[in-house]
Amino acid sequence: MEKPVQAINRYKADLRDFNFLLFEQFKLQDLCGKAPFEAWGEEEIRSSLTECYRFAREVTGPLNAIGDATGCKIENGRVIAPRQFEDAWKKLYEAGWISIGVSPDHGGAGAPLSVAVLTLELLAGSNAAFAMYPGLAHGAGEVIAAFGTEEQQHLFCERMFAGKWGGTMCLTEPHAGTDVGSAKTTAKKNADGSYNITGTKIFITGGDHQLAENIIHLVLARVEGAPPGTKGLTLFIVPSVRTSPDGTLGERNDANVASIEHKMGINGSATCVLNFGENGKCIGWPVGGEEKLNQGMPQMFRMMNGARIAVGVQGVAVASSAYLNALEYARERKQGSSITHWKDASAPRVPIIDHADVRRMLLDMKCRVEGIRALAVKLAFHRDAVSVYGATDEKVAVYHQGQVDLLVPLVKAYGSDQGFRVCETAIQTYGGAGYTRDYPVEQYCRDAKIFSIYEGTNHIQAMDLVGRKLGQAGGANLQSFLGDVSKFVAAQSSHPVLGDAVKRLGKAQEQVGATAMRMLMWFQSGNLGMVPLSANRVLEMMSELTVAWLLLDAAVIAEEEKKKVDAGHPDFAFYSGKTQAALYYARNVLPGVEFKGKLLEEEDKSPLDIPNEAFATV
Numbered sequence: 120m121e122k123p124v125q126a127i128n129r130y131k132a133d134l135r136d137f138n139f140l141l142f143e144q145f146k147l148q149d150l151c152g153k154a155p156f157e158a159w160g161e162e163e164i165r166s167s168l169t170e171c172y173r174f175a176r177e178v179t180g181p182l183n184a185i186g187d188a189t190g191c192k193i194e195n196g197r198v199i200a201p202r203q204f205e206d207a208w209k210k211l212y213e214a215g216w217i218s219i220g221v222s223p224d225h226g227g228a229g230a231p232l233s234v235a236v237l238t239l240e241l242l243a244g245s246n247a248a249f250a251m252y253p254g255l256a257h258g259a260g261e262v263i264a265a266f267g268t269e270e271q272q273h274l275f276c277e278r279m280f281a282g283k284w285g286g287t288m289c290l291t292e293p294h295a296g297t298d299v300g301s302a303k304t305t306a307k308k309n310a311d312g313s314y315n316i317t318g319t320k321i322f323i324t325g326g327d328h329q330l331a332e333n334i335i336h337l338v339l340a341r342v343e344g345a346p347p348g349t350k351g352l353t354l355f356i357v358p359s360v361r362t363s364p365d366g367t368l369g370e371r372n373d374a375n376v377a378s379i380e381h382k383m384g385i386n387g388s389a390t391c392v393l394n395f396g397e398n399g400k401c402i403g404w405p406v407g408g409e410e411k412l413n414q415g416m417p418q419m420f421r422m423m424n425g426a427r428i429a430v431g432v433q434g435v436a437v438a439s440s441a442y443l444n445a446l447e448y449a450r451e452r453k454q455g456s457s458i459t460h461w462k463d464a465s466a467p468r469v470p471i472i473d474h475a476d477v478r479r480m481l482l483d484m485k486c487r488v489e490g491i492r493a494l495a496v497k498l499a500f501h502r503d504a505v506s507v508y509g510a511t512d513e514k515v516a517v518y519h520q521g522q523v524d525l526l527v528p529l530v531k532a533y534g535s536d537q538g539f540r541v542c543e544t545a546i547q548t549y550g551g552a553g554y555t556r557d558y559p560v561e562q563y564c565r566d567a568k569i570f571s572i573y574e575g576t577n578h579i580q581a582m583d584l585v586g587r588k589l590g591q592a593g594g595a596n597l598q599s600f601l602g603d604v605s606k607f608v609a610a611q612s613s614h615p616v617l618g619d620a621v622k623r624l625g626k627a628q629e630q631v632g633a634t635a636m637r638m639l640m641w642f643q644s645g646n647l648g649m650v651p652l653s654a655n656r657v658l659e660m661m662s663e664l665t666v667a668w669l670l671l672d673a674a675v676i677a678e679e680e681k682k683k684v685d686a687g688h689p690d691f692a693f694y695s696g697k698t699q700a701a702l703y704y705a706r707n708v709l710p711g712v713e714f715k716g717k718l719l720e721e722e723d724k725s726p727l728d729i730p731n732e733a734f735a736t737v
Contacts, residue, residue: 121198124188126203128180129559130245131443135693137237138165143680144673145500147233150507155222156231164234171238172218173247178207181364183246186387187562191379198327198376198389204249208330208646216242225264226277231506232499236432240492243429244436247566248387252285252325254429258422259286259337263356266407266418271356273368275335285331288422289320289338289357295574298417299339300348304395306355306403307342316340316403317356317396319377326391327376328403333368334359334612337422338395338403339415339703346413354415355403357395373400384565428498430529434538434570435491441545441563444486448549448558451476471548480548483707484541486700489673491534497669498526521596525588526665532580532663535570542567553620567726570723581654584661585638597635604628604668616698617674620705624671627664627712634660634716648727653719660712667701667709674701 131564141147142161151159187203194640211217220235221227230238243250253579258303260279292298304318316338320326327334345351351723361369373396380390395401405411448471456466471477542564546553553560568737571577589597600683608625612618634657641649677697684690 120487122165125585126181126185128176128183128245129444130175130183130440131447132175132179132241132244132439134168134172134442134483136489137168139673139693139697140496140606141233141237144493144669145233145496145659147231147500147503150500150503152233153507154510155506156503157228158228158232159230163232166231167219167234168237168241170214174214174216175241179249180245181240182207182249182387184556184559184562185248186248187384187566187720188386189390189693190381190386190405193376193379197329198375198379198391200252200328200330200389203332204252204387204625205667207246207249209251211253212241217282218280221257221260221280222264224607225260225272225280227280228482231503233496233503236428236499239429239432240436240439240495242436242602243433244440244726246387247334247433248385248438250433251388252328252330253282254288254426255288255325255659256280256282256284256331257337258425258429259288259335261425262337262422263406265421266354266411267356268366268408271406274362274364275356278333279335280380283332284358285325285328285334287323287325287334287336288419288426289323289326289336290419291320291322292430293321302339302341302352304340306342306353306405308342308682309402312409313402313404314340314355315399316343316355316374316401317399317495318394320395320658322380322670323391323393325389326393328389331454332360332646333362335336335394336374336395337406337419340403342412349416351413352415353412354406354418356406357401357403361402362404364556370414373398373401383568384562385569404620423574427580428495428528428568429575431491431532431677433489433497433533434535434567435495436538436543437480437563438484438538438541439488439492439565441542441560441567444559445484445545446472446481446547448552449481477548480544482700482703484544484548485696486593486670486704487541487666488710489697489700490670490704491530491537493669493673494526494662494666495530495534497665498523498530501526518599521599522593524591525584525600527581528584528588528658529662529665531574532577532658533666535573536577538570539564539567541678553661575646577658578655581658582651584658585650585654589638594635601628601632602663607668607672611671611675614675614678616678617671618687620702620709621671623705624667625707627660627667627709628717630713631660631664634719637719646722647721648724652726653726656715656719660715663708663712666713667705670697670704674698 140353148161177316185203186201191200216238218227219230219238223229256279260276261406264276269525279286304720305388306314306316308314338354338355338357340355342353354372359374361372377392377394452471454471460466501519501522505516509516545560608621611621674697681694
């Protein structure tokens with residue numbers, strides 16, 4: 120008989136790095152105290168992150184392995200999430216962590232996005248499966264807040280932000296996959312202005328559960344006579360339980376769970392197949408009313424962009440805890456003697472952190488985790504600047520919004536891809552022990568794999584980057600980004616410690632600029648096959664350039680701050696770690712940007728040239 124899983128917290132986070140990013144590198148304090156962040160200052164932010172970390176360790180962290188072992192099940196047509204999640208759900212909303220970045224107009228605390236993404240990291244890192252339920256409810260609520268009628272906002276938003284009602288995003292259909300434009304779900308108008316919704320959606324996170332009394336589905340459907348493709352899709356509000364204008368709940372709304380997926384990871388998260396209108400009684404209303412018909416995709420992209428940022432943060436969240444757990448194990452586990460005594464069988468055993476390859480793996484994980492976190496906070500800071508300057512300085516706001524748009528696919532794709540690889544490296548650090556359930560890293564690895572698939576696979580993110588974002592605003596956003604990197608290179612290329620690494624950054628920046636021009640040439644010359652074939656590599660190049668820049672920027676700051684503390688002070692070690700992480704990444708990862716650019720110059724088309732029959736003869 121298998122022994123029951125114990126409620127033991129394994130989650131770890133590095134709040135010192137959080138505070139470094141916010142207040143030493145990006146200087147969020149310069150935006151605090153200004154509208155709309157008047158209520159937020161450095162003290163409030165530090166204390167909030169500290170309290171959220173305590174919550175993660177005491178409430179959600181201990182349930183991570185339990186949720187994985189328990190999973191979800193269907194009882195009497197309803198999904199039952201792990202029962203232990205019920206109390207955690209209540210405590211989460213009582214504490215206000217999910218609504219920390221929500222406008223006070225809808226019952227939130229109005230914190231900067233820079234704070235909200237780090238709060239998300241704490242929640243997702245401690246329990247990725249649980250965090251998906253409130254995360255989807257939050258995203259769906261934001262869409263209604265942005266595009267809904269006043270009546271829809273009044274009825275749904277605060278209840279969703281407060282956790283009374285949940286929410287989902289319903290795009291994918293069995294026949295279509297990521298081809299959203301071929302959706303077959305239909306909407307037929309009724310005499311009272313509502314619509315009958317009919318169709319099936321798959322892979323719906325939190326599609327049903329007992330944690331909230333009602334679940335508000337946002338469903339893409341095609342109204343009769345609407346144009347084909349994505350241009351003819353409308354976004355509908357479809358409650359799982361019908362609601363009156365005052366929020367009173369009525370009968371079930373003919374939105375039924377057909378099944379739940381049995382997955383590699385995130386077992387505590389209910390991933391559902393939903394049938395709408397099996398009995399012809401599923402009622403929905405277009406988001407924003409009749410005048411917003413056929414505008415479903417632009418509305419949904421509001422949620423998609425937020426979800427893509429969140430998925431990238433989830434990637435680094437899980438990876439960070441995997442790294443910190445592996446670090447703890449490496450410090451405690453004694454095995455083998457020092458390389459300097461390798462011929463001496465009687466030499467004392469040393470902690471495995473003393474072995475060169477373990478140190479390499481630890482530093483590799485450290486630089487990726489800290490670099491991707493910096494990338495996510497960089498994006499969030501740009502968005503916070505839009506909020507502050509949007510009404511007073513249009514030029515500055517346009518610049519910051521352009522950087523947000525440019526960085527979204529990088530955060531999502533690179534954050535999720537590298538998050539999985541960090542978890543894989545963490546298992547390797549443990550050796551055989553890491554492959555067992557005695558330690559948390561095997562679950563982290565299983566949970567992290569989905570992030571590169573969620574919210575549009577990472578190839579879709581790459582195509583978004585090369586097909587839309589690089590040329591957005593006539594290429595001005597990319598030029599501003601490359602200009603920012605160039606200014607840093609010019610200012611720091613003679614740095615006594617980091618100068619050589621900064622010069623490598625300059626070469627990588629030039630290569631990314633040249634590669635962007637190559638992509639444009641392929642578009643203009645009709646060599647379109649090379650675009651999707653190369654898109655993933657281009658996204659990697661730009662991501663690695665960005666992460667290297669942010670790590671080196673952090674190291675420049677760290678080198679100055681290190682001069683102000685004694686060698687025995689914890690901050691001295693912290694700042695030294697910043698320098699070494701930047702140097703490692705610049706020396707071992709960043710050179711790949713130039714190499715990948717040269718590979719693109721060769722225009723290898725072998726994946727296009729190979730006949731279908733030649734892949735295998737079976």
